[in-house]
Amino acid sequence: MNIQIFGTRKCADTRKAERYFKERNVKYQLIDMKEKGMSKGEYNSVKQAAGGIDAMLNEACRDKEALALIKYIAEEDKDEKILENQEVLKTPIVRNGKQATVGYQPDIWKTWS
Numbered sequence: 001m002n003i004q005i006f007g008t009r010k011c012a013d014t015r016k017a018e019r020y021f022k023e024r025n026v027k028y029q030l031i032d033m034k035e036k037g038m039s040k041g042e043y044n045s046v047k048q049a050a051g052g053i054d055a056m057l058n059e060a061c062r063d064k065e066a067l068a069l070i071k072y073i074a075e076e077d078k079d080e081k082i083l084e085n086q087e088v089l090k091t092p093i094v095r096n097g098k099q100a101t102v103g104y105q106p107d108i109w110k111t112w113s
Helices: 012-023 040-050 064-072 075-084
Strands: 003-007 028-032 093-096 099-102
Touching: 003 012, 003 040, 012 028, 040 075, 040 093, 040 099, 064 075
Parallel strands: 003 028
Antiparallel strands: 003 093, 093 099
């Protein structure tokens, strides 16, 4: 398994995801989205695995203006805006190769091996 956890240190669900993998002795890489966001390739891979943009957006994010803008701009412009404002994404985003989850999803992680 090649686990990547995208999240922030302040996010409780990101810390829970870290604990989940630590307790099972699964190596993972934590990418702090405040310091380094997702690349376009990583984002597209997660978007495809997670079921699209709507599954990835965090309705409770702090930047309500960016979220509203992303919801109402043209489809072809959404990806670019999300990459510019990654704080609108739900965390943690956990990747395992081509598989990915958004949010705390231990039931799905159990099936990865």
